[in-house]
Amino acid sequence: MSVPDRLAEMTTVEAAEAVARGTIVVIPAGALEQHGPGMALGTDLVRAEAVVAQVAARLSGRVVVGPSIPVGVSPHHMAFPGTVTLTTGTFAAVVREYVTSLHSHGWTRFLVVTGHGGNNATLTTVAQDLLVSHPGIQLAWSPLTALAGDAVGALEPSAVHGHSGEAETAQMLHLAPHLVHTDRLEPGTTTPDQLDDVSRVARHHAQPALTLPYDRLSPNGVLGDPRRVTAEDGAAIVAAVVGRITTFLEEWLAA
Amino acid sequence: MSVPDRLAEMTTVEAAEAVARGTIVVIPAGALEQHGPGMALGTDLVRAEAVVAQVAARLSGRVVVGPSIPVGVSPHHMAFPGTVTLTTGTFAAVVREYVTSLHSHGWTRFLVVTGHGGNNATLTTVAQDLLVSHPGIQLAWSPLTALAGDAVGALEPSAVHGHSGEAETAQMLHLAPHLVHTDRLEPGTTTPDQLDDVSRVARHHAQPALTLPYDRLSPNGVLGDPRRVTAEDGAAIVAAVVGRITTFLEEWLAA
Amino acid sequence: MSVPDRLAEMTTVEAAEAVARGTIVVIPAGALEQHGPGMALGTDLVRAEAVVAQVAARLSGRVVVGPSIPVGVSPHHMAFPGTVTLTTGTFAAVVREYVTSLHSHGWTRFLVVTGHGGNNATLTTVAQDLLVSHPGIQLAWSPLTALAGDAVGALEPSAVHGHSGEAETAQMLHLAPHLVHTDRLEPGTTTPDQLDDVSRVARHHAQPALTLPYDRLSPNGVLGDPRRVTAEDGAAIVAAVVGRITTFLEEWLAA
Amino acid sequence: MSVPDRLAEMTTVEAAEAVARGTIVVIPAGALEQHGPGMALGTDLVRAEAVVAQVAARLSGRVVVGPSIPVGVSPHHMAFPGTVTLTTGTFAAVVREYVTSLHSHGWTRFLVVTGHGGNNATLTTVAQDLLVSHPGIQLAWSPLTALAGDAVGALEPSAVHGHSGEAETAQMLHLAPHLVHTDRLEPGTTTPDQLDDVSRVARHHAQPALTLPYDRLSPNGVLGDPRRVTAEDGAAIVAAVVGRITTFLEEWLAA
Amino acid sequence: MSVPDRLAEMTTVEAAEAVARGTIVVIPAGALEQHGPGMALGTDLVRAEAVVAQVAARLSGRVVVGPSIPVGVSPHHMAFPGTVTLTTGTFAAVVREYVTSLHSHGWTRFLVVTGHGGNNATLTTVAQDLLVSHPGIQLAWSPLTALAGDAVGALEPSAVHGHSGEAETAQMLHLAPHLVHTDRLEPGTTTPDQLDDVSRVARHHAQPALTLPYDRLSPNGVLGDPRRVTAEDGAAIVAAVVGRITTFLEEWLAA
Amino acid sequence: MSVPDRLAEMTTVEAAEAVARGTIVVIPAGALEQHGPGMALGTDLVRAEAVVAQVAARLSGRVVVGPSIPVGVSPHHMAFPGTVTLTTGTFAAVVREYVTSLHSHGWTRFLVVTGHGGNNATLTTVAQDLLVSHPGIQLAWSPLTALAGDAVGALEPSAVHGHSGEAETAQMLHLAPHLVHTDRLEPGTTTPDQLDDVSRVARHHAQPALTLPYDRLSPNGVLGDPRRVTAEDGAAIVAAVVGRITTFLEEWLAA
The missing domain is CATH 3.40.50.10310 (Creatininase)
Incomplete structure (x- = not known):
């Protein structure tokens, strides 16, 4: 085995060998x-x-x-x-x-x-x-997702997107479809005009960085539209992420 | 579903319903x-x-x-x-x-x-x-195991038994046999005379309670003889444990 | 001296000698x-x-x-x-x-x-x-008291007993009778039917262990009937406890 | 009673009454x-x-x-x-x-x-x-002792005095003579010239305040000469301290 | 005033007014x-x-x-x-x-x-x-500096640059020239080949992010070449930073 | 330079030299x-x-x-x-x-x-x-101020004085007059009869020491009368403080 x-x-015993x-x-x-x-x-x-x-x-x-x-x-x-x-x-x-x-x-x-x-x-x-x-x-x-900028961009996500939105849902459709209820997916906040004033300031600026609770950013907790993506989209994201981490580790192992 | x-x-949403x-x-x-x-x-x-x-x-x-x-x-x-x-x-x-x-x-x-x-x-x-x-x-x-005194007693475990010994190994043979390497199982400390003086004092008295490191109690970390048990033994222990916890929860739910 | x-x-100086x-x-x-x-x-x-x-x-x-x-x-x-x-x-x-x-x-x-x-x-x-x-x-x-199971059993304590009950009161009558107001001793919860539902579950099972506040277990804070015991009962408990701890220490000192 | x-x-019950x-x-x-x-x-x-x-x-x-x-x-x-x-x-x-x-x-x-x-x-x-x-x-x-400046001054303590010295020993001779071994009392550091340079700076200035370990201040841990005092000296100090604290509490209780 | x-x-009093x-x-x-x-x-x-x-x-x-x-x-x-x-x-x-x-x-x-x-x-x-x-x-x-990407880019900094390098030195030449000893400025690590293997991995990947001590990244603690910049460069960076933060605060104040 | x-x-580099x-x-x-x-x-x-x-x-x-x-x-x-x-x-x-x-x-x-x-x-x-x-x-x-007892005494401060009172205001008039608005200075609590009962107890006894919030001791947060002092008073206090600390450090450096 x-x-x-x-x-x-x-x-x-195997742990000791792995250290070695x-x-x-x-x-x-x-x-x-x-x-x-x-x-x-x-x-x-x-x-x-x-x-x-x-x-x-x-x-x-x-x-x-x-x-x-x-x-x-x-x-x-x-x-x-x-x-x-x-x-x-x-x-x-x-x-x-x-x-x-x-x-x-x-x-x-x-x-x-x-x-x-x-x-x-x-x-x-x-x-x-x-x-x-x-x-x-x-x-x-x-x-994870931040390593796959190209693959996420290819989804053409909503103007406002992020938590539980296109990219994350796609990954789950690929990795664990039984944990995605496609019939219950709903769009959350998808455009800046849906945000209240303070939230719009926070989203407008990556930095200065203003941390806000998500119930303020989105009534249903979602940023983006999770209905627009497929398992194939998720596969592309996951492949990019796995590739990037693997490369990093290979370089580190060799250093 | x-x-x-x-x-x-x-x-x-389901979590909110579960609270309710x-x-x-x-x-x-x-x-x-x-x-x-x-x-x-x-x-x-x-x-x-x-x-x-x-x-x-x-x-x-x-x-x-x-x-x-x-x-x-x-x-x-x-x-x-x-x-x-x-x-x-x-x-x-x-x-x-x-x-x-x-x-x-x-x-x-x-x-x-x-x-x-x-x-x-x-x-x-x-x-x-x-x-x-x-x-x-x-x-x-x-x-877990402490809830199944009868089932453990039925194994007639070693005079010194406990961590990674008869009862625990039996449970794993039943629940996750791929994580038990039966060819590598070895007895650990099984009798008081194998203990050093301080360890013997600690094992002799449940109370006063003296906490010792396991490398002192057993060179290979095992108390008892894990080779002596079967998946069936483990099934009996698990059944007893599950039964006891279920009963407790049923009473508590009704209270 | x-x-x-x-x-x-x-x-x-004496402390240094005691270490030595x-x-x-x-x-x-x-x-x-x-x-x-x-x-x-x-x-x-x-x-x-x-x-x-x-x-x-x-x-x-x-x-x-x-x-x-x-x-x-x-x-x-x-x-x-x-x-x-x-x-x-x-x-x-x-x-x-x-x-x-x-x-x-x-x-x-x-x-x-x-x-x-x-x-x-x-x-x-x-x-x-x-x-x-x-x-x-x-x-x-x-x-203390848990070391003297036999002596406590000999008191034939109430069905529900423990904190400030028979065993503890007996010890105090023996060790510090001026701190026991025998004219004010009152029985507390002595039978399971006096417990509310949740308390009964907690007392019924030693394990799973459910920790509850004592004002829930007993209106006056007492488990058992402290009026039923004597200083002689307490002397027996204390003697057992002292004996057990002394034996433990003698073995440890020799190890 | x-x-x-x-x-x-x-x-x-008595505690509740004391609060009231x-x-x-x-x-x-x-x-x-x-x-x-x-x-x-x-x-x-x-x-x-x-x-x-x-x-x-x-x-x-x-x-x-x-x-x-x-x-x-x-x-x-x-x-x-x-x-x-x-x-x-x-x-x-x-x-x-x-x-x-x-x-x-x-x-x-x-x-x-x-x-x-x-x-x-x-x-x-x-x-x-x-x-x-x-x-x-x-x-x-x-x-304690700091409240009894007059009584301590009356002892005419050593030029360097304090921990385990005249005032503290006197109190113990009065309160707990069995804990003072008069035959073993020894003077510690009693004059500034016995201090090392850093300790002398620290003792010279009340403020700035420099905290030093006592083995640096005194080889035997004593500041002053504990042999020079009597139980009567201690009684005077204790009386002054008790008086001052009592007065404070009386005023506070009345406020 | x-x-x-x-x-x-x-x-x-003024603080209370500022809150109001x-x-x-x-x-x-x-x-x-x-x-x-x-x-x-x-x-x-x-x-x-x-x-x-x-x-x-x-x-x-x-x-x-x-x-x-x-x-x-x-x-x-x-x-x-x-x-x-x-x-x-x-x-x-x-x-x-x-x-x-x-x-x-x-x-x-x-x-x-x-x-x-x-x-x-x-x-x-x-x-x-x-x-x-x-x-x-x-x-x-x-x-600060991260808000001024354009102004920093205009400096054409070294391939490896950052701490105490071009951008930071420029700001100090503008803001506090008495704290910059131009005669002692020395380049630090300026190219990836000057890094050891692990440091090169860490700098190669923004993410995964590997935190290393600076004595490993640069013998003199500098990343980049601080000699190449002027106070005017720093003025441009500071102006950009001040502008960005002011804009953020104006939006937030209005929200 | x-x-x-x-x-x-x-x-x-200069820090390393300062250590040396x-x-x-x-x-x-x-x-x-x-x-x-x-x-x-x-x-x-x-x-x-x-x-x-x-x-x-x-x-x-x-x-x-x-x-x-x-x-x-x-x-x-x-x-x-x-x-x-x-x-x-x-x-x-x-x-x-x-x-x-x-x-x-x-x-x-x-x-x-x-x-x-x-x-x-x-x-x-x-x-x-x-x-x-x-x-x-x-x-x-x-x-600071506690080192300059003589200079503070020379101010003949109010019977109750301390925080933001004579001594502190004098120092600021000397060191940073732009931070003292002489037209807004107001006396605070200046006599014991202005204190409530508990505050009077606390001020009456240096020890036992009772810590109270300042809004209880003084409605405007001031103890003493800050209008009575001059920059010259402050200069004397500061000179005394600087002298005392310098002497301490000189002795310590020499030890």
Whole structure:
């Protein structure tokens, strides 16, 4: 039987061997948050785990899939039932303790792949603090959709698009169609004139950056029109994302 | 299509409906820690999720399966490669923030089902602190194997048995045989005379309770002889555990 | 003059000598919480200190009685005036800092004897976290009444019994009769039918474990009937507890 | 039987009555730290509890003696065996949780009487933070010896005097002579020329304030000459301290 | 005399009036970190305060300049003497407490202008956590140089450029020439081939994002060639930044 | 060009040289809090920075002026608009991280000069905790006005005087007259009979020390009569303070 790539499926003996091989640990992080009336709360973890599985398949034996983080930083979605959020401090502690535990066994390189953009900032803060507390650790993180700008652009998404919109729905139609209720998909905010004044300011400027709750940005929690996309669209996005992460890891493994 | 019981598979609309139905949220908690030379590091989460799934199947629509906690409190296994541990403070924060997030949507009752005994104490501390900070919440927790005393006794386990021994291996042979390498299973510490002096004191007394690291209790991390059991043994244990938890939830739902 | 066993009564020179002798530090922990209409709030510390003093008398020169912890984890009694509680995090910090301070002087073995069951879980979490942060420390903890199952059984306590009930009152009648107002003792909840539905579920199952506030379990804060016991009953319980802890320490000292 | 003044000796019913009477809670705080070769580690708590008991006797029924804090902020004594210290954050948490627990039962005024000057600063920080978090609480704190300037001056103490010196030893000879080994008392640093250069700067200036460890200030941990005083000297100091605190409380009770 | 825009120069009466006018608070944040052999450690605060002063001059009476944050998140520069860093948790606490203090007086909108990119992630985490804890607050943050892409591009900077390079030096030549020692300016890493393998991977990919210490990226701490720019270049960058932030604030004030 | 004394104006090369010269780091700390109807909120930082600048001018090359702390511990002034406060824990973290960052570059001696008495206690707690965590650090702190008792006495201040009263206003008239609106200065509480009962108790006793909010002590936040003093009075106070701190530093540098 071949050695699994998922740490959870390895024995402690296999884990020791994976350290000795100089593997990089890849950790999927998600969120449990509203994805509009037609898509599952767990969407972000589903996508992160799927992408990580494909990356691991390409780099089998050279990376180790670490434990998932099923819940992320989602305070902006708390107005919508079912959303669970960690404070940024707790999310940071979880990442740090995953990484420092594994570092004590000898691993030095870690990539967190997050399906949820709300986790990005906290992941950066963990990497910063580790520079001083654990200088032997190299911690990287990666988003998903943001790596696939061309494929997303090809969808010609709505003027306002993003959370639970075209790109995210397409990925789910490809990866987990049973978690997309196509009959319940509804467009959310799709044009700037649907935004209130403050939200329009926030969307108009990428920077200065103004963080707003999603119930203010969109009554149903959706930015964009999720009805306009297909599983094929999602396949293109996922392929681009997997490619970019794989390339990054190959370069890092060789460095 | 029927409504899923897993929160991660629900939409936000379905989550709101689940709150309105008076459901109890059941959260599986595991650990990522050594389980000897022949069993997977993720054993505890596998068992917790499997038991919770069976309970949810019996109580479909009356409980909601909340997000998993894949990593637990495992400092006593950190000498063994691959083990990941959270500090008790971080584990507590994760549980508390899962529960308080869901409470803000209206849920009031929560059961954490932990496949790892190392999480028990911290779960109690979370329940205690919530009595003051969130008096509207009722938080319960449950172990697995400890609920199946009769079925475990029927295995006639070794004089010293426990972690990664007869009972745990049996469950995994039943629930996830691909994660048990029967050809690599090895007995660990099975009799008191194999223990060093301090470990013998610790095992001799349930209370006073002396916490020791597992590399001191057993060179290969195993207590008991995992070779002696079958999937059928495991099925009996799991059935007992599922039955006990289901009964508890039924009584609580009716109260 | 003989050397005292209480650290607070030693000089720094005597403390250095006690380290050199390989002593174990025994720390009494209590609570300041309601004990019904007839017994003092400080009951748990009184019992812990008394038991520790008797243990120290038996093992004089081989153990050191460390500083007491007068207030514990009592959120479940906060509905009753006079109760003081620490959060579990603060209680843990106190224990950890007592122990690590003394460890810096050379002590390596510690036993916390708690007169209050609400402290048990937090004591376990401290022991767990120390395994990683201070591997040179061995931390044990012990309850009181739970060590004396036979003696308690001999009292034939009420169907529902526990906090401030037969066993605890008996101990106080023996150890500190001036803190028991026998004319004000009142039975509390003594049978399951006096419990509300949720409390009955919680009491019915030891596990799954559901933590409830005591004002829900009993209007006067008492479980059992404290009027039915004598100082002689208490003497038997205390003797059993002292014996069990002494035996544990003797084995540990020899290991 | 009269109602006790110590909260630990009250029943919950008596505690409720004490709240209704508008009592002020007085909390003794000590330290467990070196007091030179001839005096007990627990000196500061002994003095604080004794003073508080005398104050309570004078104001019986108008004050309540709260739970003691046996260990304080003593990092400057950690070079001497037997010393136990809390970090300032943990000491602050203990005080805050004592006070806020009792405030939840209705008390609004609290006085912490500390036998150890190392606790002063942290007590001030607790009072400051409570102004915002709990504006209904009034928290005062008091030292001991510093209240008795005249009585201390009458001792004509050494040019360098303080910790474990004339004033503190005198109090102990009066309050707890069994904890003073007069045959082992030794002078410590008594004149500035015995100090090293940095210590001399620190002692020369009350402000700017430079905190130094006591093993730097004095090889045996003593500042002053503890052999020069009598129990009568201590009685005068204690009387002055008790008088000052009693006067303060009387004015506060009347305000 | 006209009312000042800086809160530190206002009286409490003027502050109350500024709240009543619906002002937005603008807070300058910097860093104290190496800026190569020729530029001052305080460069980032100098630039942030200067930009905020110019913005305030344009919007006088409509914004309030809040207290500066002179030290930021700079762990990546700690190998270079003089660098001071806050952990991300402490930096977050400072920002949060500035903002929540002012919110208690009635302000609801806040913009932090940071001269240091290392602060960006933590500022986002603060904004996220406030969404739940203080839903009445709107917190935005802004970088400096990143707002002036065109003006920076016009400099034709080195292939590798950034910290203490062309754009930052130009700004300082314009704003604070006495803090730039033009005779000591030295190029740092200017081309990818000067990077080691891991650093090249990190710079090659904007995302996945790999955080590295600056002593690895550049021996003298500089990315780019600071000798190639003039004060006029800096004036163009500053003008663009001030314009962008002013526009943002005007839109927000009108919303 | 001479080397600057302010760390923020040094290059990293100059910082390294300053460490090698055995310099002491002097850190100004202020507050942003009400100073009555006629004086600026930033008064305390202005005074601290001015005094530190004068001290540094006298000891140029032998001390380094570290980064300022513009906001301090001011919960007692939060009833007055514009006041910003840090919790004591956050203020302590800022000081500790300033100091430990600089200690990692080789500095060992630090003096915090605080223009705000509300910071004193927290500064002491930081110094205490560092004794254990960083024994190589010597941390001192200094107030301002309290060092100039004679000069303040010469003002013959009001019976009740202090915050924003004679001494503080005089210093500002000397150091920053543009921040004193002499036409708006108003007396605050100047005699004990103007205090309410509890405030009178608190002012009557220096110890026991009772911390009260300033809106209780004075309706306009002022203690004393700021109209009675001149810039010359302030010059005398500042000269005394600068002299005392300079003397302290000279002795310390020589030790």
